[in-house]
Amino acid sequence: MLPFLQYADNRDLRKELYMGYVNRGNNNNEYDNKEIAKKLVNLRIERAKLFGYNNYAEYVLEKNMAKTPEKAFELLNKLWKAALPNAKKEVKEMQKIINKEGGKFKLASWDWWYYADKVKKAKYNLDEEELKPYFEINNVRDGAFALANKLYGIKFIPRNDIAKFNPENQVFELQEADGSHIGIFYLDYHPRASKRGGAWMSSFRKQSGFGTDKEVTPIIMNICNFTKPVGDTPALLTPDEVETLFHEFGHALHGFLSKCKYNYLSGTSVSRDFVELPSQVMENWCFEPEMLAIYAKHYQTGEVIPAELVKKIQNAGKFNQGFATVEYLAASMLDMKYHTLTEPLTEDVMTFEKNYLEGLGLIPEIYSRYRSTYFNHIFAGGYSAGYYAYIWAGVLDSDAFQAFKETSLFDKQTAKLFRDNVLSRGGTEDPMELYKRFRGAEPNEDALLIKRGLK
Ligand SMILES: [Zn+2]
Known part of the structure; x- marks a missing residue:
């Protein structure tokens, strides 16, 4: 799907493919997942309550580094506020290309990859074949x-x-x-x-x-x-x-x-x-x-x-990060929202999803990376109330690396702290305590935002 969305000039076909994709399990036929997803959400609330928790996320997160849904939400909200304006900037950049090419339409969700590719070629000009010999x-x-x-x-x-x-x-x-x-x-x-x-x-x-x-x-x-x-x-x-x-x-x-x-x-x-x-x-x-x-x-x-190739690799890391971050965060926050419900869901999941994400300010040009009827990670896989873990780890690794940036890239003392407090300890202690002993403070999201060009 992605190569097609990126390269196909036919806008109608892009729309047909992408709309088909985002509506999987949501066509009111024998493959519709709306009722199943709702049932899963509600059973999880019941299970959490049987164990004495207010909601399912509390039950899951107690064993994680984040510990509470509030802590996970706090991070997701901060990142959301930083990423959303960037995604809007990316829309503007692509709209400029559409206008310049004489297209008389507003950028839609099915146009994103196609025009992002044009931005990438114009702005970043990175050819992987040029890099590979190194x-x-x-x-x-x-x-x-x-x-x-x-x-x-x-x-x-x-x-x-x-x-x-x-x-x-x-x-x-x-x-x-x-x-x-x-x-x-x-x-x-x-x-x-x-x-x-x-x-x-x-x-x-x-x-x-x-x-x-x-x-x-x-x-x-x-x-x-x-x-x-x-x-x-x-x-x-x-x-x-x-x-x-x-x-x-x-x-x-x-x-x-x-x-x-x-x-x-x-x-x-x-x-x-x-x-x-x-x-x-x-x-x-x-x-x-x-x-x-x-x-x-x-x-x-x-x-x-050569240095100019290095620069190109580093710049390319900032390409389309507003989109990538918002698309991912929308899914993470949706996951967390379902799993912090304390009362059974009565409305259908697509209505719930729409109301929640619109309330967050998600723009119509972007859909959640996974929508409720095909969110395999949380409804079929092991990531229920855990999809946030990817970006949580992103904050940790960027902040941890910052410790080396602040000293030197190969600083032995910082490395020793990392080895003694993180690498050698396995799961024997609370991970937040281990991290603080290494870094002297809780992880801060700034380094990740700067790396992605969002700050
Ligand atoms: Zn891994």
Whole structure:
């Protein structure tokens, strides 16, 4: 759908496709989900009350870093206020293009991707093909390793003597600066016929037994589906893939640097709104000029990526962020709104959705990223009263990275605080307490807003 909305010149067809998409499960036929969604909402209220909570969100959030629906809402509201004016600016920018091209219509929701693409080409002019030669996969991997070395003193030693689960694996031993053993790292970077899509961190064995005489060291893997080498050309990554490599490596470090007694609480066994901090924070480094100078070298000439390309990558991060943030927040707030109801819903879910989002000031050019009749995350998946976790983690990682910006990008003291209070503690303590011990304060959303160009 998205490539079509982005490239199809035929406006009527764009409308037909997009309207079909946003009305899934909402056509008053045998596939209509309105009654089912309403029933789910109401049953959840009942369940929460049986457990002694006022609403379902209270029941879910008690175990999360946010703790209360009010705390989650407080953040969502702040971000909403910052993002909405930017989305409106983006509408104006696109309307200018429509007018200039002689279109006699007002930008509609089904036009967004098409005109945003024109803004992107005119304003940002970023060609991924131009970047890829600087992101040869082994260089990027070594960049991630170099970062862990600079921050934590960790060494990565290739171990060709250890059994692999597939011949394509690369195996490394992680050691502390003093040479002591941390764990074994399997990398499995490329797609195969038998492999699931996506990228993730997993473990054969988690760390446990810290402080006992039976300490177990971790055996961890990063599984990805990165671009494969073709002929004589090595695997060259897109900027998205570079971010993914650093992201999954961050999850791996969370597992490796764990110092917990119990397996159940070690490594990445933390609440949903905290688990993406160690991974997402690593993404902040990968396109910083100081970091690029270390690993982003042209695979043929060895030349470091030129400064003007770096600037382009950084600018592109601000493209269309009003839209992306508002579209996402609308869905998060809708999720939270349903799950903070204390009395059963009587109206139909689409009426509820419309009234709530219009009340927030959502503009007609944008729909919630997921609407009530196809909001899989909250009605079929495990994200009920939890869809906010993505941006919550975004605030955490941006604010955490700010600690390095305030000192230096590879500041060892800041890294030690992060390691001691976040990476090593697993789920053994309240995540907000851990974060405050690292940062000296609760997370602040400014860094995220600046990164997205919203402030
Ligand atoms: Zn992740």
